[in-house]
Amino acid sequence: MFNKKQHVDFQGQSKLGVPPYNNTDSTSERAFRKTSNHCPHNTACEGCSSRHLSLCSALDRDELKDFSKISIDYQKEAKQIICSEDEEAKYLYNIRSGTVRISKMLSDGRRQITGFLFAGDFFGLSCKDRYNFTAEAVTNVDICRFPRTKIMQSFRDYPNLGERVFDMTRTELDSTHDQMLLLGRKTAQEKLCSFLLAMKEKLGRLEVVAENEVDIPMSRTDIADYLGLTVETISRQFTKLHKKGLIEMEGAHKVFLKDIKALSALAIGD
Amino acid sequence: MFNKKQHVDFQGQSKLGVPPYNNTDSTSERAFRKTSNHCPHNTACEGCSSRHLSLCSALDRDELKDFSKISIDYQKEAKQIICSEDEEAKYLYNIRSGTVRISKMLSDGRRQITGFLFAGDFFGLSCKDRYNFTAEAVTNVDICRFPRTKIMQSFRDYPNLGERVFDMTRTELDSTHDQMLLLGRKTAQEKLCSFLLAMKEKLGRLEVVAENEVDIPMSRTDIADYLGLTVETISRQFTKLHKKGLIEMEGAHKVFLKDIKALSALAIGD
DNA sequence: CGGAAAACTTGACAGGGATCAAACTTGTCG
């Protein structure tokens, strides 16, 4: 049996490349936490930096004020678990900042990461009474969560909200189909190129960086488990792309895409 | 580059194992078509055999009568295309009977089947203005379709309908995550076992067959493209399971699961 | 600053599944 991990491990990744908003030292981190705990019912929805990206964009100012009453806002440090597979699915989680990974595991430790989520993304809705995935913080994250029972009612109270969430769900279903094509039919090189380009797209919307620069927040292991490969293969493919002159690296987490056109062609096997 | 198909092919599969409801000879087939064309606006929603399985189950008798006005009902023969990638996404399709495959292709012909759909399933909603997948009839199918513009309005007019479709969409998103775990991390044997068990589950709800009997409507090639493998590997794994005494075959499309427990264990890599 | 642990890279080798080829079986249709 290949690719079975001998030991189940939950290790996370280095902090290199963590976006600036949570690149805090431990002191300011603690202060931040305290402020947040001081105000558990997040009355600051109105000023939420990820509001325009998230499901909340469907609400006007008054609706948001009401809606914020059922949410609480908190933080998780990198590598912490947000929710686990088989745990009772009480909440819908909404990411305000940072990166989260959603994964599933086989009993012998083989892991598949089914998605990376960023500011504005939510999770915890597409499941029955128990989560059928594990969500972990890749970087420090700022999240708000809503009781699922109440959120379902909100969808009825605010049809715009329901439609917005439905839209986002359909968009996600769309992209899972792309990911299935990738997992089932693409080569290692095509997978990595696809990944880099997708990351550029997603992160490009969230942070302002130099053109063609991508700050990859997750570890090589995470990338491997997302693309259905091993760490070693990921590493070798990075080297290969670098030798081809298609990418430039600065540490393991900052990548410059030197030739988007060539990378795009490689990504779809042309 | 491995597994790149030399020729793009749209071949379907033999008719062996097609469920009885469309195991008609060409004469009765034509008669059926004529009847259907005679009555394009499907006033027979009320008596629809897949109604209780489909999104329509959210509607009561009067609502269904209204709703049926925006649908038309028709048939496609096995191997025919229902809608194609990049084609304008005008309709939502609902399957009344038969099997449909949803697939995506790379330019060199490598294909990934992202799902098989059966009576009660719908498709065509999770996309922007153009379909990003191709839907083809695996067996003869009986489908009804709705203009997308009108269906969105129906979701508002009949909130139960909207919720039902949302539910079904979330359930589907769920299962795509299982499929990603399968594609990214399972071995050929585990993939096939998972597939057989999933088919037993799905088909068990639709047709009455002997306990542990599974009538697989699709070809080996389709199974391969669904599991991210090649036809040859599928065939070899079938043989292997047979030699292990876990399955019995009758032709290529009728399978008897002799040891569900053992198959289940193999499916998740225990 | 310094030492240990974690993360990443590189090399040698192996194997699961792909590829190529051919035989066999089943379905189609005149």
Next chain:
DNA sequence: CGACAAGTTTGATCCCTGTCAAGTTTTCCG
């Protein structure tokens, strides 16, 4: 019925990616 086409199975061989191992770089933390 009979012949051709399509689908399936089996065998021989290859190669991409996994596995195992070791070395290097980066991060963590006293």
